[in-house]
Amino acid sequence: MDDEVDPADGTVTSILAQESSELLEILCAQSESVLMALWGTTPPEAGQTPPEAGRDHVRAMLEYFSHSSAAECCSFLQRVCMMCEDMPMLLESRLMSVAGNPLSGRSNTTGGRRNTTDGRRHSTLSEWDQKSSAKEQLLKRPRIDVWQQHLQAAAGFLQRRWQKLTEDLLSDVQPDKVWVGLRSPNRTRDRPDQTPGSAGSRTPEPDLDYGSLESRMTLETFLQGCTGKVTVLCGPAGSGKTLLTSCLAHQWAKGLGSIPSSCLFVLLEFRQLNLLSSPLSLSQLLFQHYVPPQDGDPHVQEAVLDHLLSNPGQSCWVLDGYDEFHRKLSRPDQLLDPETPLPAADLVSGLLTRRLLPGSTVLLTCRVRDVPDLDGSEDQVGQLLPWDHQQIREYVDGFFAVHDIGSDGRLGSEAVDLLFSSRHLLALSSLPALCNICCIFLQHLLRERRRAQEETGGGAEHPDVERRNDLNGAETSEIPRTLTQLYLAVVAAFLSRGGGGGGGGGGGGGGHDDQTHTSPPPQSSGSGSGSGSGLDPVPSQLCELSRLAWDGLENSNVLFLEDKVPPVVLEFSVRTGLLSQVEVRGHEAQLLRAFSFPHLTLQEFLAAVRIMTSNDVSDTQLKKRFSLKTRWTTKSDQKTVFTDSLYLYVCGLASPRCAPALVQVARASGLKGVQTWVQKRQTLVLNLLKARCLSSTLTGPKVLQLCHCVQESQNQELAREVVKVRQTLELRNFWLNSNDIHALAFVVNSAEGAAAGLDFGSCSMELECLDVLTMCQNIHHLSFRSRKYGDKFAGKLSTILPEFTALRKLEFCGASLTAAGAASLASGLQDCPTITELNFSDNNLQDEGVQHVAEIFTKLQNLVSVTLGRNNTSLKAAGCLLQKMSSCGNIQTVHADGVKELTISFLHGSETNSHKSHSEPAVSLLNQKWSSCEMKTLLKSVVDCRSLSVLKYVEPKTPVCLCYFS
Secondary structure: OOOOOOHHHHHHHHHHHHOHHHHHHHHHOOOHHHHHHHHOOOOHHHOOOOHHHOHHHHHHHHHHHHOOOHHHHHHHHHHHHHHOOOOOHHHHHHHHHHHOOOOOHHHHOOHHHHHOOOHHHHHHHHHHHHHOOOHHHOOHHHHHHHHHHHHHHHHHHHHHHHHHHOOOEOOOOOHHHOEEEEEOOOOOEOOOOOOOHHHOOOOOOOOOOOOOEEEEEEHHHHHOOOOOOEEEEEOOOOOOHHHHHHHHHHHHHOOOOOOOOOOEEEEEEHHHHOOOOOOEOHHHHHHHOOOOOHHHOHHHHHHHHHHHHHOHHHEEEEEEOHHHOOOOOOOOOOOOOOOOOEOHHHHHHHHHHOOOOOOOEEEEEEOHHHHHHHOOOOOEEEEEOOOOHHHHHHHHHHHHHHHOHHHOOHHHHHHHHHHHOOHHHHHHOOOHHHHHHHHHHHHHHHHHHHHHHHHOOOOOOOOOOEEEEOOOOOEEEEOOOOHHHHHHHHHHHHHOOOOOOOOOOOOOOHHHOOOOEOOOOOOOOOOOOOOOOOOOOOOHHHHHHHHHHHHHHHOOOOOEEHHHOOHHHHHHHHHHOOOEEEEEEOHHHOEEEEEEOOOHHHHHHHHHHHHHHOOOOOHHHHHHHOOOOOOOOEOOOOOOOOOOOHHHHHHHHOOHHHHHHHHHHHHHOOOOOHHHHHHHHHHHHHHHHHHHHOOOOOOHHHHHHHHHHHHHHOOHHHHHHHHHHOOEEEEEOOOEOHHHHHHHHHHHHOOOOOOEEEEEEOOOEOOHHHHHHOOOOOEEEEEEEOOOOEHHHHHHHHHHHHHOOOOOEEEEEOOEOOHHHHHHHHHHHOOOOOOOEEEOOOOOOHHHHHHHHHOOHHHOOOOOEEEOOOOOOOHHHHHHHHHHHHHOOOEEEEEEEOOOEEEEEEOOHHHHHOOOOOOOOEEEEEOOOOOHHHHHHHHHHHHHOOOOOEEEEEOOOOOOEEEEOO
16 A cells, blocks of 8 residues: 555545445445455455455455555445445445546556456456446446436425415424324234124124224334335325325425435325326336426436436335225235336335335325235334314314404304314314314304394304203203214305305315315305205205215216316315315326315215215115125225215215205205105115114124114114114224214113113223213123223223113123222222122232222122132132121122132022022132141131031042031
8 A cells, every 4th residue: 555645545545434334234235246346356465355254354345445545445436336236325426426437547547456366356357347238337426416406306396396285274284293103013804894694793803903003103203214114104084194295295305304315205196196097117107297307308317217226225105095096906926127017006016015126115105994905015004193182272273363363263262162062073173184174164153153143133043053051051052963964064164155266175085185274264155054954055066066976986086187077066166165176197297187075074975965865876876885884904895995984974864854955955956856755765774774773793893883874863763773683782803982982872872771781892992982981871781801901991990880870780801900900990889789790700800809899799789790710819819708708698609610710699689688598608619729828717717607508619639528517
């Protein structure tokens, strides 16, 4: 090595020394042929051995060149940049800037030295040079420059897109304040969700609910470390997926977020991929349907693609809205050729399964039910969590602060109070897009109420709302009682909008249905917005819009191109906000104008209105669409973009309360004999619903959906049929929310004097659901079976148990109950005098927990049996029960068989006081393992128990022993 070097010489070697650690990892990941070629550049006097020797020799090679001459170091770095794959762009750019042109004279300084190497080295290097194509010999520095220019073009495109997208947003999108639940690995069911007829209404019971949430974190935290992985972000329609992916793109464009700025951020929407009917290559997808190359130069396009294929890890593909995609994913058997035209579905499948651009970062958004389509390709799955009450309150306050400046905040305050008084509005508002729709409805409702009060001197209530008394006895307004009736009122609120182009509410349906935009204030046109007949007058355009919604439902379409919508209907729909504009690119990147509904559920509701008001939809078509959906995910499920709410709204529209509104819509469509026709269609729906109620083979999820349908219909006769067929409603392995409990309460409470039961097995639920559960006043049997139910759950349950005045049987078994949880339950049960059966088996009560349960025996005079087996107890628990026999005179038997069984039976109060003959109190202790000390303690308890007549004990492998007491 030269003793003296110029400043430039010192720079290149010092750069190599600084980057040696990262280069070591990169070189160790290269193929043997690349390492052999690089090793061929080291002179014999360096004393290097072939790279088969391992990591230490690669380190030694780097050490040698970091102390070599500048010319040698430059030549080495040039070859490293040319030969190595998956090198970070910033590192590559830095090395090339100091190493220079690999074809310049400076790189040939060591040429003579290489020619003096041994034959093997010369042969290896020559083979590499001969195999290098013309493309591989192109300068990387210009290619990197083109790549960086393309990154800048993509950043500019995404920033312009974000600016247009967020013009009407109420507040900033902050990924560090968006909460995500990390989901466990997906477990798909191999067979459809149907219970054999012989099993009645019982359902299979796996260990866990599918894809259960494991932890809670911010979106920012969730995306940390996603580089090079396949990440899935799922959530219901309207939860904010599209807006968040656009926000991530905006952050990348500004050099922020978890995606490195050196990566190419590619944002593709499945709703646009649906428009691509012809096969296309990766290049066509990237440049025709994303960001085209600068000036359309094919050489630039080739350079960008070449860099991408050489460095796939420097790309991030965000695929938004898989739930809208018309096709399912596949699993290619081999690597895909990026130059071969393929269907869009195959290109996406290749990205997700690593058959195309392996090592790239992929983020896919979809709904929870779509995750099984990935078939295990995902590395992590997160679910967007719904807004909590504070987030809802902040959004409503912000909405009314923008739209009702002159009301001094009074409308906003009233809207918040009204929203939180309605479980339907509150549940809808947990999703950003639907929260915007609720605000539009509340704004219209409060303005109409205020107008009516002004016209009548303040003494009139709005005609849409019912009246009830609050806790202070004052009359307050109540939102329509069912979801269907609420959507009727929501549609009326949209219809009340005057001119001015209101179309910004909530963003578009489907992939854009999650945008929480502001909306121009509706101007009253005098139409009501009630749950019954508030659609008067009904414009004919609404009928045409409902036809569009129905056609979209039939064709799985949520995006309607401009030429597919009649101009009059389009103008009306955009003006009222029932349709909003979405820009998409069709074939050959042609810009198209398309439109969608504010939310998928609104499209489904209008489609249901079409079913109930038009003879274009036959009875056969209605029957085909009328099916209960399950919450269990199956691989054989048919893919659909919709939320499966259609049949729910159809059932709700079959309510007599909705008949006046249906008649008005049917009359506006030109239908003859509207009264009779609507009544006939409602009767058909109720008959279809009754047939489902009488079915004894429905699984738990379908039973729950049946309860929702019956609740929407408000038909108590149908509710009684549900309980008549299945006295205990078994629910297994799916999430429950407060609205689910409300539906169960409607059905159970309609059963009148019939004994009804609820059996929850491995159903996840928030503790707040237990507060709603107290509405089930007709419950006789309540059961919780799952390890996920522990002491915290038991503590909450204990606070509400006294409110179940008809409760006879409580089961808390196969759970995670300890002595602390048993103490909580015991404190609540002592105020439940109607209890006759308790089952706490298969927990972890131990002896202390059994003692807590035994303490309440004297306070529950109607007890018949208590089961406490498999609770990790010892003989001490049996002794405790024997002691209770002396103070609790109605204990009839105590039976213990090893650790498996521990049951106590009681004489009923009437039997205790009667003179009828009954067996004497007895204790059976079978298959027990005890020490002499434990035996003495037990005998002392027996002596103290004067009422005991028979003691039966069996030690393992010994004869049965009976002791009689007189």
